[in-house]
Amino acid sequence: MENFTPVSASIGGALIGLSAVLLMAFHGRIAGISGLFSGTVFAAKGDRSWRVFFVLGLVAAPLVYWLAAAEKPAFELQAGWPLIIAGGLLVGFGTRLGSGCTSGHGVCGLSRLSPRSMVSVLLFMAAGMVTVALIKPLIGA
């Protein structure tokens, strides 16, 4: 528990919520990143440009923080290449098959009390926790 950071976590979470509210207020859309990102290519023509701009904002955010705080955001990834590739494929395919991820189901869906989102969140949290418990001994972490 030595790395417990409830204050910055809550501030960051509130900003994520604010972003979801902005997108609903102005565009009438759910801030589900997997669907939003996939739609930059696969959505109907005319429904793509706002998605590209949202993604650009997302990509720019760490740089803006870096400039403002004069501190590079921490990024520590333990997994090796085979796990990185397998993980990426699973996250990409799984979020599309399951119609959403941590943002679409976890934030937007739960706040709407969607039964689908409740099931999704329980399952992906449980699957993530079991996976970490299983691979930790394997990668020697």
Add this chain to the structure above:
Amino acid sequence: MARNLMALLAGLTFGLGLVISQMVNPAKVIAFLDLFGNWDPSLAFVMGAALIVTAIGYRLVWLRQRPVLADSFQVPGNRKVDAKLATGAVLFGIGWGLVGLCPGPAIAALTIGGGPALGFLAAMAVGMLAFELVDRRAAKPA
């Protein structure tokens, strides 16, 4: 133009939330998922705060007839839990646990995560493309 600029602002806000909460850092995410090890519950606060703001904000926004820059609110109406939803969530959860990145952080990490972040994002895009191909084939009548 206004739609694109507001989307840019929303994306920037979302990304700053990911950075400030450290959700963009895979080690932080793995520490949250490591329930049986040295558990760090911080990310529960990310989700809790995001949920409170969204639950209240959505209800205020829905008092309007329509969004500021669009004709209607597009909220998923499907409430049926099915095998596709469950299978997708489990596959996603496994991938999340393997690396510690979900789609939002995977995109935001592009500028700070170097080769591994780029590799993950590319694999994620391939996974999404694979889904589109499978889904389109399944939608075609045999």
